[in-house]
Amino acid sequence: MQSPTADLCLEGGIEVKGLHIFADLYNCPKAELLTSSEKLRQLCVDACRDVGLTVLGEHFYQFGGAKGLQDGGATGAVVLAESHLAIHTWPESSGATLDVYVCNFTSDNTRKAEAVYAALIKALKPRDVLVERVMRGRDLPLKKRVA
Protein backbone atom coordinates (compact mmCIF):
# COMPACT_ATOMS: atom_id res chain seq x y z
CA MET A 1 0.00 0.00 0.00
CA GLN A 2 1.34 3.35 -0.99
CA SER A 3 0.46 6.57 0.77
CA PRO A 4 -0.23 9.55 -1.48
CA THR A 5 2.19 11.54 0.67
CA ALA A 6 5.00 8.99 0.59
CA ASP A 7 6.92 10.89 -2.05
CA LEU A 8 7.39 13.75 0.36
CA CYS A 9 9.40 11.46 2.49
CA LEU A 10 12.11 11.24 -0.10
CA GLU A 11 12.60 14.96 -0.49
CA GLY A 12 15.66 16.10 1.36
CA GLY A 13 16.40 12.83 3.08
CA ILE A 14 14.32 10.95 5.59
CA GLU A 15 15.85 12.22 8.83
CA VAL A 16 13.03 12.80 11.29
CA LYS A 17 10.25 12.60 8.76
CA GLY A 18 7.37 10.26 9.26
CA LEU A 19 3.80 9.66 8.26
CA HIS A 20 1.08 10.66 10.72
CA ILE A 21 -2.33 9.23 9.87
CA PHE A 22 -5.12 10.78 11.89
CA ALA A 23 -8.62 9.47 11.52
CA ASP A 24 -12.01 10.09 13.04
CA LEU A 25 -14.11 6.93 12.92
CA TYR A 26 -17.89 7.05 12.92
CA ASN A 27 -20.57 4.39 13.17
CA CYS A 28 -18.37 1.60 14.46
CA PRO A 29 -20.62 -1.43 14.99
CA LYS A 30 -18.34 -3.41 17.28
CA ALA A 31 -19.27 -2.00 20.66
CA GLU A 32 -17.16 -4.55 22.51
CA LEU A 33 -13.99 -2.97 21.16
CA LEU A 34 -15.12 0.55 22.01
CA THR A 35 -16.00 -0.34 25.58
CA SER A 36 -13.09 -2.57 26.56
CA SER A 37 -9.73 -0.98 27.20
CA GLU A 38 -8.21 -4.46 27.46
CA LYS A 39 -9.50 -5.61 24.07
CA LEU A 40 -8.50 -2.30 22.55
CA ARG A 41 -5.03 -2.53 24.10
CA GLN A 42 -4.52 -6.00 22.70
CA LEU A 43 -5.76 -4.97 19.28
CA CYS A 44 -3.43 -1.97 19.12
CA VAL A 45 -0.35 -3.70 20.48
CA ASP A 46 -0.85 -6.72 18.23
CA ALA A 47 -1.40 -4.50 15.16
CA CYS A 48 1.89 -2.70 15.82
CA ARG A 49 3.86 -5.87 16.49
CA ASP A 50 2.36 -7.70 13.52
CA VAL A 51 3.89 -5.19 11.10
CA GLY A 52 7.26 -5.18 12.84
CA LEU A 53 7.03 -1.99 14.87
CA THR A 54 8.72 -1.91 18.27
CA VAL A 55 6.37 -1.45 21.22
CA LEU A 56 8.20 0.29 24.07
CA GLY A 57 5.21 0.56 26.36
CA GLU A 58 1.56 1.46 26.52
CA HIS A 59 -1.09 2.81 28.81
CA PHE A 60 -4.80 2.14 28.41
CA TYR A 61 -7.64 3.25 30.63
CA GLN A 62 -11.21 2.09 31.04
CA PHE A 63 -13.83 4.77 31.61
CA GLY A 64 -16.95 3.98 33.63
CA GLY A 65 -20.31 4.60 32.02
CA ALA A 66 -21.77 8.08 32.43
CA LYS A 67 -24.53 8.12 35.04
CA GLY A 68 -24.80 4.36 34.83
CA LEU A 69 -26.71 4.65 31.57
CA GLN A 70 -24.09 3.35 29.18
CA ASP A 71 -20.86 1.46 28.88
CA GLY A 72 -17.80 3.62 29.32
CA GLY A 73 -15.30 4.31 26.60
CA ALA A 74 -11.65 3.40 26.47
CA THR A 75 -8.56 5.40 25.80
CA GLY A 76 -4.91 4.66 25.37
CA ALA A 77 -1.58 5.16 23.70
CA VAL A 78 1.15 2.83 22.51
CA VAL A 79 4.64 4.29 22.64
CA LEU A 80 6.72 2.96 19.76
CA ALA A 81 10.40 3.17 18.97
CA GLU A 82 9.00 4.62 15.73
CA SER A 83 6.66 7.18 17.45
CA HIS A 84 3.12 6.33 18.63
CA LEU A 85 -0.40 5.08 18.21
CA ALA A 86 -3.24 6.70 20.16
CA ILE A 87 -6.93 5.85 20.27
CA HIS A 88 -9.94 7.22 22.11
CA THR A 89 -13.44 5.79 21.89
CA TRP A 90 -16.92 7.20 22.46
CA PRO A 91 -19.25 4.19 22.47
CA GLU A 92 -22.30 6.40 23.07
CA SER A 93 -21.57 7.90 19.63
CA SER A 94 -20.21 4.65 18.12
CA GLY A 95 -17.09 6.67 17.38
CA ALA A 96 -13.36 6.79 17.94
CA THR A 97 -10.37 8.88 17.00
CA LEU A 98 -7.19 7.16 15.92
CA ASP A 99 -3.64 8.41 15.41
CA VAL A 100 -0.88 6.33 13.86
CA TYR A 101 2.42 8.16 13.62
CA VAL A 102 5.49 6.27 12.46
CA CYS A 103 8.76 8.05 11.86
CA ASN A 104 11.47 7.13 9.39
CA PHE A 105 14.55 7.41 11.56
CA THR A 106 16.32 4.33 10.27
CA SER A 107 14.17 3.40 7.29
CA ASP A 108 10.98 4.38 5.46
CA ASN A 109 8.21 3.02 7.66
CA THR A 110 5.35 4.48 5.64
CA ARG A 111 3.99 1.08 4.69
CA LYS A 112 4.03 -0.05 8.32
CA ALA A 113 1.99 2.99 9.32
CA GLU A 114 -0.55 2.23 6.59
CA ALA A 115 -0.67 -1.44 7.58
CA VAL A 116 -1.35 -0.63 11.24
CA TYR A 117 -4.05 1.82 10.22
CA ALA A 118 -5.62 -0.77 7.92
CA ALA A 119 -5.61 -3.37 10.70
CA LEU A 120 -7.43 -1.03 13.08
CA ILE A 121 -9.99 -0.09 10.43
CA LYS A 122 -10.55 -3.75 9.63
CA ALA A 123 -11.20 -4.49 13.31
CA LEU A 124 -13.33 -1.46 14.16
CA LYS A 125 -15.27 -1.45 10.88
CA PRO A 126 -16.37 2.21 10.86
CA ARG A 127 -19.05 2.98 8.30
CA ASP A 128 -17.65 6.48 7.86
CA VAL A 129 -14.12 7.80 8.26
CA LEU A 130 -12.52 11.21 8.04
CA VAL A 131 -8.83 10.54 7.53
CA GLU A 132 -5.89 12.79 6.76
CA ARG A 133 -2.23 12.11 6.29
CA VAL A 134 0.49 14.51 7.31
CA MET A 135 4.20 14.13 6.85
CA ARG A 136 5.78 15.20 10.12
CA GLY A 137 9.23 16.74 10.31
CA ARG A 138 8.87 18.39 6.94
CA ASP A 139 11.60 20.51 5.46
CA LEU A 140 11.28 24.02 6.75
CA PRO A 141 10.92 26.94 4.39
CA LEU A 142 13.82 28.37 6.37
CA LYS A 143 15.94 25.29 6.13
CA LYS A 144 18.58 26.89 3.97
CA ARG A 145 18.90 29.71 6.45
CA VAL A 146 19.67 27.44 9.34
CA ALA A 147 21.63 24.80 7.45
Place this chain on the structure above:
Amino acid sequence: MQSPTADLCLEGGIEVKGLHIFADLYNCPKAELLTSSEKLRQLCVDACRDVGLTVLGEHFYQFGGAKGLQDGGATGAVVLAESHLAIHTWPESSGATLDVYVCNFTSDNTRKAEAVYAALIKALKPRDVLVERVMRGRDLPLKKRVA
Protein backbone atom coordinates in the same frame (compact mmCIF):
# COMPACT_ATOMS: atom_id res chain seq x y z
CA MET B 1 -5.81 32.41 24.15
CA GLN B 2 -8.30 31.65 21.42
CA SER B 3 -7.71 29.08 18.73
CA PRO B 4 -8.69 30.10 15.22
CA THR B 5 -10.57 26.81 14.97
CA ALA B 6 -12.45 27.14 18.25
CA ASP B 7 -15.65 28.27 16.54
CA LEU B 8 -15.92 24.91 14.86
CA CYS B 9 -16.36 23.39 18.25
CA LEU B 10 -19.69 25.12 18.70
CA GLU B 11 -21.20 23.88 15.46
CA GLY B 12 -23.55 21.02 16.10
CA GLY B 13 -22.70 20.56 19.75
CA ILE B 14 -19.44 19.58 21.33
CA GLU B 15 -19.93 15.82 21.60
CA VAL B 16 -16.62 14.19 20.73
CA LYS B 17 -15.00 17.23 19.20
CA GLY B 18 -11.63 18.38 20.38
CA LEU B 19 -8.66 20.43 19.32
CA HIS B 20 -5.59 18.55 18.12
CA ILE B 21 -2.48 20.71 17.91
CA PHE B 22 0.37 19.04 16.07
CA ALA B 23 3.70 20.77 15.87
CA ASP B 24 7.13 20.03 14.49
CA LEU B 25 9.77 21.87 16.51
CA TYR B 26 13.12 22.78 15.01
CA ASN B 27 16.28 24.27 16.48
CA CYS B 28 15.51 23.63 20.12
CA PRO B 29 18.48 24.88 22.14
CA LYS B 30 17.78 23.01 25.38
CA ALA B 31 19.47 19.71 24.72
CA GLU B 32 18.92 18.52 28.28
CA LEU B 33 15.18 18.32 27.63
CA LEU B 34 15.62 16.49 24.34
CA THR B 35 17.94 13.88 25.80
CA SER B 36 16.25 13.11 29.12
CA SER B 37 13.05 11.10 29.12
CA GLU B 38 12.68 11.80 32.82
CA LYS B 39 12.89 15.59 32.44
CA LEU B 40 10.60 15.42 29.44
CA ARG B 41 8.12 13.26 31.34
CA GLN B 42 8.05 15.68 34.23
CA LEU B 43 7.63 18.65 31.89
CA CYS B 44 4.73 17.06 30.03
CA VAL B 45 2.90 15.72 33.07
CA ASP B 46 3.30 19.02 34.95
CA ALA B 47 2.10 21.03 31.94
CA CYS B 48 -1.06 18.92 31.71
CA ARG B 49 -1.78 19.03 35.43
CA ASP B 50 -1.05 22.75 35.68
CA VAL B 51 -3.94 23.55 33.35
CA GLY B 52 -6.32 21.15 35.04
CA LEU B 53 -6.19 18.19 32.69
CA THR B 54 -6.49 14.70 34.17
CA VAL B 55 -3.43 12.50 33.74
CA LEU B 56 -4.47 8.85 33.65
CA GLY B 57 -1.04 7.45 32.93
CA GLU B 58 2.08 7.91 30.86
CA HIS B 59 4.94 6.03 29.33
CA PHE B 60 8.29 7.58 28.45
CA TYR B 61 11.36 5.90 27.05
CA GLN B 62 15.00 6.90 26.90
CA PHE B 63 16.90 6.02 23.73
CA GLY B 64 20.60 5.33 23.86
CA GLY B 65 22.85 7.36 21.61
CA ALA B 66 23.44 6.05 18.12
CA LYS B 67 26.82 4.35 17.84
CA GLY B 68 27.94 6.06 21.04
CA LEU B 69 28.42 9.29 19.13
CA GLN B 70 25.56 11.27 20.59
CA ASP B 71 23.02 11.48 23.36
CA GLY B 72 19.90 9.52 22.64
CA GLY B 73 16.50 11.04 22.21
CA ALA B 74 13.40 10.56 24.30
CA THR B 75 9.87 9.60 23.47
CA GLY B 76 6.64 9.34 25.34
CA ALA B 77 2.93 9.81 25.66
CA VAL B 78 0.63 11.06 28.39
CA VAL B 79 -2.82 9.50 28.38
CA LEU B 80 -5.39 12.04 29.54
CA ALA B 81 -9.03 11.71 30.45
CA GLU B 82 -9.33 14.40 27.77
CA SER B 83 -7.26 12.48 25.12
CA HIS B 84 -3.44 12.66 24.91
CA LEU B 85 -0.11 14.41 24.62
CA ALA B 86 2.74 12.78 22.69
CA ILE B 87 6.28 13.94 22.13
CA HIS B 88 9.31 12.55 20.34
CA THR B 89 12.75 14.16 20.27
CA TRP B 90 15.70 14.01 17.89
CA PRO B 91 18.55 15.73 19.73
CA GLU B 92 20.93 15.12 16.82
CA SER B 93 18.67 17.42 14.80
CA SER B 94 17.70 19.66 17.74
CA GLY B 95 14.15 18.77 16.89
CA ALA B 96 10.98 17.29 18.29
CA THR B 97 7.43 16.57 17.27
CA LEU B 98 4.62 17.38 19.66
CA ASP B 99 0.94 16.45 19.71
CA VAL B 100 -1.58 17.91 22.12
CA TYR B 101 -5.11 16.60 21.63
CA VAL B 102 -7.79 17.56 24.10
CA CYS B 103 -11.40 16.59 23.55
CA ASN B 104 -14.48 18.45 24.66
CA PHE B 105 -16.55 15.63 26.14
CA THR B 106 -17.80 17.50 29.19
CA SER B 107 -16.73 21.07 28.39
CA ASP B 108 -14.80 23.12 25.85
CA ASN B 109 -11.14 22.38 26.66
CA THR B 110 -9.70 24.36 23.77
CA ARG B 111 -7.96 26.82 26.05
CA LYS B 112 -6.38 24.02 28.07
CA ALA B 113 -4.96 22.51 24.88
CA GLU B 114 -3.50 25.85 23.88
CA ALA B 115 -2.10 26.38 27.37
CA VAL B 116 -0.36 23.01 27.42
CA TYR B 117 1.07 23.67 23.98
CA ALA B 118 2.30 27.10 25.07
CA ALA B 119 3.96 25.63 28.15
CA LEU B 120 5.87 23.09 26.07
CA ILE B 121 6.96 25.71 23.57
CA LYS B 122 8.10 27.97 26.39
CA ALA B 123 10.20 25.15 27.84
CA LEU B 124 11.65 23.76 24.60
CA LYS B 125 12.20 27.17 22.98
CA PRO B 126 12.24 26.07 19.32
CA ARG B 127 13.51 28.76 16.93
CA ASP B 128 11.21 27.46 14.22
CA VAL B 129 7.87 25.70 14.44
CA LEU B 130 5.49 24.19 11.93
CA VAL B 131 2.17 23.95 13.71
CA GLU B 132 -1.32 23.03 12.58
CA ARG B 133 -4.60 22.79 14.40
CA VAL B 134 -7.28 20.29 13.54
CA MET B 135 -10.69 19.88 15.11
CA ARG B 136 -11.18 16.17 15.62
CA GLY B 137 -14.59 14.52 15.57
CA ARG B 138 -15.94 16.98 13.06
CA ASP B 139 -19.48 16.80 11.81
CA LEU B 140 -19.64 14.42 8.92
CA PRO B 141 -20.98 15.53 5.58
CA LEU B 142 -23.23 12.48 5.93
CA LYS B 143 -24.40 13.34 9.41
CA LYS B 144 -28.01 13.90 8.37
CA ARG B 145 -28.10 10.53 6.72
CA VAL B 146 -27.04 8.65 9.81
CA ALA B 147 -28.80 10.85 12.40
